[in-house]
Amino acid sequence: MTDQKVLLVDGMALLFRGYFANSYGGYIRKTKAGLPTNAVFGFVKYLLDACKTFNPTHIVCCWDLGSKTFRTDKFEGYKGNRPDAPAELIPQFDLVKEVVTGLNIPNISFPGYEADDCIGTLSKQLSAHMDVLVLTGDHDMLQLVDERVKVIIMKKGPSNYAVYDSEKLLEEKQLTAKQFIDLKGLIGDTSDNYPGVKGIGEKTATKLLIEYLSIDGILENLHQLPKSVKTKIEADLEMLHLCRELATISCDAPVTCLPDECLWQPDQQKIFALFEELEFNSLVKDVSRFIAVS
Incomplete structure (x- = not known):
């Protein structure tokens, strides 16, 4: 067989x-x-x-x-x-x-x-x-x-x-399978109608995940992020965690x-x-x- x-x-x-x-x-x-x-x-x-x-x-x-x-x-x-x-x-x-x-x-x-x-x-x-x-x-x-x-x-x-x-x-998306969950947590999903972090697009989210590996890694290094990105994440922190759950x-x-x-x-x-x-x-x-x- x-x-x-x-x-x-x-x-x-x-x-x-x-x-x-x-x-x-x-x-x-x-x-x-x-x-x-x-x-x-x-x-x-x-x-x-x-x-x-x-x-x-x-x-x-x-x-x-x-x-x-x-x-x-x-x-x-x-x-x-x-x-x-x-x-x-x-x-x-x-x-x-x-x-x-x-x-x-x-x-x-x-x-x-x-x-x-x-x-x-x-x-x-x-x-x-x-x-x-x-x-x-x-x-x-x-x-x-x-x-x-x-x-x-x-x-x-x-x-x-x-x-x-x-x-x-990894070659096409620059991300691992597990990171794909965190990507959706950050950017949301319009087809599933959950928002992610307002103002964070796929390009920025991918860059953050490549550098800090995960949402948890990003949150541990908020002080290192550009002020505008840090402000957006802090303003939508609760939604970020919820969207990661919805994406999983x-x-x-x-x-x-x-x-x-x-x-x-x-x-x-x-x-x-x-x-x-x-x-x-x-x-x-x-x-x-x-x-x-x-």
């Missing part, structure tokens, strides 16, 4: 990407019965392409469950700027999980936790047994990179990936998945039947060459 490696899939990242990539000019792919399927179609295409590209022996798909998490308990505005999901996407939330089950891939989630936390937790559990690949479009996941964990960022266009290990992260992916969420439970063993005939039911005809004729063989 080839070397074992598990693909941990950020389900919502693929689903939303699939929706917007397959809604050109307002056209929404639907079955003859009127069920919207454009997001699920895109999701499957992205997933199968990743299987073809990275040849995982195991796969898990992780999901967000809703807007209320332990982070919204800490900061009410967390992700408060997110627009409502498009109406045609809503029925596809349940449908995509049915499709994932049909592909013999486990769906993992837990109330109060985000998909990021499930992925972080499973990356720690499964890296004890095999290499881990995290498939996402979310740069927050870069904090999970370690000796046996690589993060695959999906970029625009088919089969276009940026694969980060520790060396690539939990790696002890109450989820588990054993290697035997996520072995990638697709049933081609089952998949053919599933795709025919969803009227994914172009995928039916191509699926056999996409499926990775254990």
Whole structure:
């Protein structure tokens, strides 16, 4: 058998990407019965392409469950700027999980936790047994990179990936995975709607982390900082600590998945039947060459 490696899939990242990539000019792919399927179609295409590209022996798909998490308990505005999901996407939330089950891939989630936390937790559990690949479009996941964990960022266009290990992260971002948490604590995250330290941008934050290694190191050396930077940090000290907490992916969420439970063993005939039911005809004729063989 080839070397074992598990693909941990950020389900919502693929689903939303699939929706917007397959809604050109307002056209929404639907079955003859009127069920919207454009997001699920895109999701499957992205997933199968990743299987073809990275040849995982195991796969898990992780999901967000809703807007209320332990982070919204800490900061009410967390992700408060997110627009409502498009109406045609809503029925596809349940449908995509049915499709994932049909592909013999486990769906993992837990109330109060985000998909990021499930992925972080499973990356720690499964890296004890095999290499881990995290498939996402979310740069927050870069904090999970370690000796046996690589993060695959999906970029625009088919089969276009940026694969980060520790060396690539340091080379491109000038930071370690752990420092990436502190970066978000300093600069915040507009997509997740937490502010960080007002007036501190990525360039300044990166420079500070390179010199002082961490937020704690920066705070221990506040007296050495330029007055303007020192003033900004002192004015937002409480928010800085809160944003670092919000940015930190939990790696002890109450989820588990054993290697035997996520072995990638697709049933081609089952998949053919599933795709025919969803009227994914172009995928039916191509699926056999996409499926990775254990």
